[in-house]
Amino acid sequence: MSQWKGDVSAADLPTADDVLRGIDLTGRTAMVTGASSGVGLAIASALAAAGADVTIAVRNVAAGARVAADIAAARDVAAPAIEAVDLLSMASVRGLAARWGNRPLDILINNAGLMAPPLTRTQDGFESQMAVNFFAPFLLSELLLSNIVARKGRVVVVSSGSHHLAELRLDDLNYERRDYEKFEAYGHSKLCANLLAVEYSRRHMDKGVTMNAVTPGGVATNLGRHVTFEDAVRLGWVSADGTLPQGRMKTPEEGAATPVWAAVAPELEGRGGLYLEDCAIAPVWSPPMPSGWGVAAASLDPAAARRLWDVAEPLIMETAA
Template identity: 65%
Template sequence: MSNENAELTVAEAAEVAALFGAAGKIAIVAGASSGVGVSIARALAGAGAAVTLAVRDCEAGRRVAAEIADATGAAAPAVEHIDLLSLASVRAFAARWGDRPLDLLINNAGLMGPPRTITIDGFESQMAVNFFAPLLLSELLVPNLAAAAPSRVVMVSSGSHHSAELRLDDLNYDSRDYDKFEAYGHAKLCANLLAVEFSIQHAGEGIVMNAATPGGVMTNLGRHVTFADAVALGWINEDGTLPQGAMKTPDQGAASPLWAALAPAAAEGGVYVEDCAIAPIWAPPTPPGWAVTRQSLDPQAASGLWSAAWPLVESAGLEQ
């Protein structure tokens, strides 16, 4: 293990930000009104970054910004509205950002396990929040990221990507049965592949993207998950105990996304980070859900996904 991540497997966000430094960086953290996103934003602000919270609920975002200022002594983060269920909202956010440079874009906002719903743009909601909206936002902000290069984008992913196989022919579950947790895993698999293809396309501009899993963290991301769901998925035992040990705190969960954003070892992009290290390729006897599937890093699959997905978002949200 290199010195960059020695003893960081159970690190907290502030440790990672302090180790690699974020002073003077300009950062956007999407989904920073609760959970892991708050911890990411707090650690960056505490390390000297200028942070903008991109949130759906601006009132909650302003409360978080004030709490971050109180906790760190840094300036309160800016708060900007974005609704990832609407690509018009994504476009409006990027337009308001204007021509300001951007060092770090953390696509942290997530949606897990709701009933099948279709957004105003025609996308299945988990794909919209976890993949399509971050794809569009990241592309719209490429000029800003290039202005601050070398710069990075992070897709906050999940070990649930193990539960899915890529289906380019039906990204929105229009013609196949919808399983809410397989759909979550599929969206996160797509997020992993986006990191691969985005890095290929933009590395020449000094911009790369990585995916990172926070690990198991108890946040309101699980608001659609019932106790019976969690038992069936093997996330908890029937007596309520955890089969794989204690869950991480939000500050511990934020450490790996920050490592993906700041660590020199992840500077080439297109990697999947777990426990503050580049994850190995999954193989038995490692339990599914740990390490990263080979499919997640397949450049051919990543290129195919881009070709299927980009035409769907390129003109979406322009007339709403």
């Protein structure tokens, strides 16, 4: 179990390449969603450099093609394959799984995310952050289960310290009966993602498959395109004078370290339902840890995880193919 480290800006932060040093992934397959930029790109690049057969699942196929070519040139490896998927559409998720067919899958990293947009609903009736951050990873991970079982693989779902901002609301997952606050909704979707890892692992660990939730930490990417400076000050992410309380943001390569660690670390073999932070199992939050550090105990509650699954599964499985 890791210990709270306080000011991580003082640490020599590892990158995904550091995590993979000495690890050969030749012959192993990996799928990374949202890999056309930011942390997802860094994850895909590092896995490909370590020898994995990588597929990047992206909404913008043209951007994905450019990224794949860049990875091939920079790493002197075969270009990752590209699959189209729009995580706002469960039909698109089903299409991706259908095209994958019966190919085995060693690593599935549900990296794509959506943060703090105005209230919007998908064609399936889902609030958009819940769709991208929870419902789509849930559906994709279930549809590809037999592929992952074939390799006793690992599933990773990218979460956020923002899960501390929310309490689980099983009676209104899609903000149909309560006011929508965009950051609380983001935190709620990530809390649900954490609980997904708990219940998915409980259900499938006997098949050799686990899921863990990870936070990349604070990384400056286009995930924050809906966040204003005023938002960031209000949430304590940045000071009013523009300085960062934690010293600096992580680079995408540093942000990719924990998701990659979750996918390959030998010490995580057979372990699921965890929340990982800074390449370690996060401690449960308690004072004097600052808000946003560690994991909220509610994220690890197995009873809540089962109840969430029971509410969410029918919503997902009833969506159109």
